[in-house]
Amino acid sequence: MTENTYTSYALTTGEEIWSGAASDVDEAVSRARRAWPEWAATPLAVRIETMRRFVNEMRTRADDMATLIAKETGKPLWEARTEVDAVMGKVEISANAYSERTGRKRLDSALQGTSAVRHKPHGVMTVLGPYNFPAHLPNGHIVPALIAGNVIVFKPSEKTPAVGQALVDCFHAADVPEDVLQMVVGGPDEGKALVGHGGVDGVLFTGSAQVGIAINRRLASNPGKIVALEMGGNNPLVVTDTPLLTDAASLIVQSAFTTAGQRCTAARRLIITESMYDPLMEELLKLTRKLIVDEPFADPQPFMGCVIDNDIADKLTQGFLALVTQGGKPLAHLKRPDAKKPFLTPGIIDTTEVEDRPDIEMFGPILQVIKVPDLDLAIAEANNTRFGLSASLIGGDPDDFGRFWANVRAGIINWNRPTNGASSSQPFGGIGLSGNHRPAAFYAADYCAYPVASTEMEQPRANVAIGLKD
DSSP: OOSSEEEEEOTTTOOEEEEEEOOOHHHHHHHHHHHHHHHHHSOHHHHHHHHHHHHHHHHHTHHHHHHHHHHHHOOOHHHHHHHHHHHHHHHHHHHHHHHHHHOOEEEEEGGGEEEEEEEEEOSEEEEEOOSSSTTHHHHHHHHHHHHHTOEEEEEOOTTOHHHHHHHHHHHHHTTOOTTTEEEOOOSHHHHHHHHHOTTOOEEEEESOHHHHHHHHHHTTTOTTSEEEEEOOOOEEEEEOSOSOHHHHHHHHHHHHHGGGGOSTTOEEEEEEEHHHHHHHHHHHHHHHHHOOBOOTTOSSOOSBOOOSOHHHHHHHHHHHHHHHHTTOEEEEOOOOSOTTSOOOOOEEEEOTTOTTOOOOOOOSSEEEEEEESSHHHHHHHHTOSSOOSEEEEESOOHHHHHHHHHHOOOSEEEESSOSSOOOTTSEEOOSGGGBSSOOEETTHHHHHEEEEEEEEOSSOOOOOOSSOOO
């Protein structure tokens, strides 16, 4: 990458797969503002039909898109294919959500009039995408925002611009006008310019808490700009009494190590009651040692690929070693098989005896294990975080889950299911450092349009009945 040019390479081969010049943010926003009135005036049925054409276009490019995702992110091909499926599935979910969450409502009012609630789009929306799901997660903002009548200026992560461009190309091929959805190429400077731009009416962000907090501070004096932040988590996975140790171990592995741990809902802390610790850890370590870590197109297909780049791999390695120096006991060492490539093996470390465990999101395949006497203390430990995205309980009975659900602070609370793999048919978001009470997925419709109340009559009817002079 030069000062004005961004180039993306396949993570595991070094092949150049995309290159583009940094964008002019002012020009992009200006074009979007000019395009908005016509798109907002386009009938809802036409906007939804355009999104359905996007699905058809994506379906014809599905294999190429999955291959590109696998190359640019390093995730296994099978997982890249599931991301493409999620992109296509988002349209019908968003259309249903718009109808349910922001549909028109009419009621009778006084004097045989009508009261109504309709929704209006905000205008020009900035979407800032992450690198872990470079198609699915920005698409989760783009589709509902376009259905609602907004126009989009989309900046993908500078780590995954090729997928971002391919996604935008697919929308344009489906007849979404080029000025209605634009991609801005750039890094932090372009992102900051979009966030603070006076011509932008909303910012939809998925990424780290550090960046999300910076966005929130930047816009604190501008309450008129809608801001939706999804910022990850230090997610707890609690295990209490269960005889199904193999199943429990599989759920833990899926929670902690899918996508090489690069999911905002990934389990970061495994909190185990004492009676379960020894038998469960035996099963978990046995399964972890079997996981295949390899390149995206390897045969057999790996369970997980690499993290996003060597810098991140270095920081994760340093983070694991820091936990060791603070008193953590490695149960499965985080290893770097090739110093030139960002592959890491799953790391598991017992941090029960570590004082002042860092409350951070270690965005990779690192799982901290914490042993506690009972479920009540497990719930207390689960809440020992400033984040609040996802939490899961394995084992126990319905009463145990009821207690867990009632007391754990998180936006997603599961029972005998992984912490990750959330459904797009439900709200997706968290509290604390995980979000700002603007859940995405099915509830994205809520921040893509605002409600307008009206009282209406076809002819004026009124009189002043009191306080008049004779």
